[in-house]
Amino acid sequence: MQSPIHFSHARASELTRAWLSVGCLLLFVVPGCSQRTENKSSDATDESATNVSVQLNWYPEVEHGGVYQSVVDGTYESLGLRVSIQPGGRATQVASELATARSQFAITNADDVVLARSQGADVVAVMAAVQDHPRCILVRADSGVERLDDLSGLTLQRQAGRAFLAFLEQGGYLEDVRQVPYHNSIAAMVTDPKIAVQAYSVAEPLIAEQQGLEVRTLMVSELGWNPYSSVLVTTGGMIRESPEIVREMVAGTVAGWKAFLKNPEKANAAILKANQHGMTKEALQFGAEQMIPLAMPSGNPDEVGTMSAERWEMLVSQMAELELVEADSVKSEDCFTTEFLPSVK
Template sequence: MRSHLHSASVRASERMRTWSFFGCMLLVFASGCSQRTEVTSGDTADDSIRDVSVQLNWYPEVEHGGVYQSVADGTYESMGLNVEIQPGGRATPVAPELAMGRSQFAITNADDVVLFRAQGADVVAVMAAVQDHPRCILVRADSGVESLDDLSGMTLQRQAGRAFLAFLEKRGYLKDVRQVPYHNSIAAMVTDPKIAVQAYSVAEPLIAEQQGLEVRTLMVSELGWNPYSSVLVTTGDMIRESPEVVREMVEGTVAGWNQYLTSPEEANEAILDANKHGMTEEALRFGAEQMIPLAMPSGKNAEVGTMSSVRWQELVDQMIELELVDTDSVKAEDCFTTEFLTPAE
């Protein structure tokens, strides 16, 4: 059985593989062969129950806690939804799954939404569970690195091509930093204090601790690169054709996240059962604790799921500046909508 270290560590590597597939799928969409999204009635005595599917962007983990919570405690069902969760993994084609109608919803990151739209997919964010992105650089406490300004002379293990790297390079944080491939492990840090590793703050710090390392977690979000994470997305067609289903899904997911951030045990049990790739109960407990300040950075009275036009515009502008998308290829206002975050009048 693979360890949770492997599951968390290869996250960025495997997601990168989706882009070549997505590019091929765009040829299909352009030829007019895409399928319409359909929401069907469930095979129950209550015809008001509707079947929908949500595609995850990775193996089930704490980043999907709110969705698992609302399935486990019956919140979605109480709102008339029979929600099937499709676990992700290696090369999960999030945008094609939505565009082809095999899933009506998905979980992804805000920068991926911008990339999807720039490449022609009508993907729209409808709520964002995690306000501060968990992306970090992990260094040993005895490395001499106190902040990301101190990385000069270090060797960074990373997956090339990720947007956060382009940001760090553009801002000069990786000057005189030797960049090498990420080996899906923090093992090199055990023997070399000059090794830094890309990481998620909800996972790798615990793994380091379990290996006897005292580490420092340097959050990339504190530098200004902070796309929303654990974003619930759907398609423009779904919003236009089944707005009531979108509203119920958003409200149910917000409720799930509120409960998960308070008491994650039930959802973690479901995640543990669904993740067959070395996930542990201890890792889920740690991750859920780390999620609280990321999802509610302004405190426990914060409204979970909120999004702002300022944040989306800043992200689009940054990605244009970093030459990750072309100017005018995507508009911030098309990337998201907040109309389902408040009850209908």
């Protein structure tokens, strides 16, 4: 049976809807820490530890590896945090979780932070684990397509409304490309070399290989659309009212990602146990390997977690130009802060 890891990239559109469904909940943000302890991912017994909940934007996968790592190796616990990981899914309302303080932190993508803020959500990125976004277009090696500007004449299976599609369309990369719904599977590629699918480089290439297909992975980030991913976010209220908790959470998550990228075995075992949606050990190992150059493009571990004003300014500008947000509705400096990052002075 084909591994359901290919479902992971439906989460982007689901998360966008989740951000935009906050509505009046945004008026009632409650800073501070939840005492909710169900589904705890730590066996910590220190009564002085602070309960912290992290809402995932999808089912547990390698994109959440650093969080799981710091739970299983005790890093969060050593910092005085008892961390509960809340798995996501198709109907996860991440913004509501933050707005009502049921979760104090969440994992998402940078473009979703911009979308959330454009709708009035008090969402702030505090670290970015993945520097180069894993978004790609997957084509068969015998398709004749070697670059993203060679897609003319193909049929692209995609989820309509995604920001990367608007970017590709504006750049002319999808001219004469027939766009059809993406059904969370690469099955159509098996019989038709003229089918391309939206994908993540940490997942679908392995699925193709397992089905005997030789494929080519075309990274969208190489064209200039490169929002941070696996971004740890919280609320402005949390930053103002509980800065030390934010600082410890960021420190623990950065440390977790660095450890995960060195040896993901224990975290992957925890992810596999928590996933419950057909995830495999092989898929997690492949994904973890692919994460290394995405999280550390320069090969320097100190790059993990970092963010720059220039990258956020570019993203906000791109999204305004693509008419995904209204011009001047979002200030890039409000989308993130580097004050809690261990490597930033």
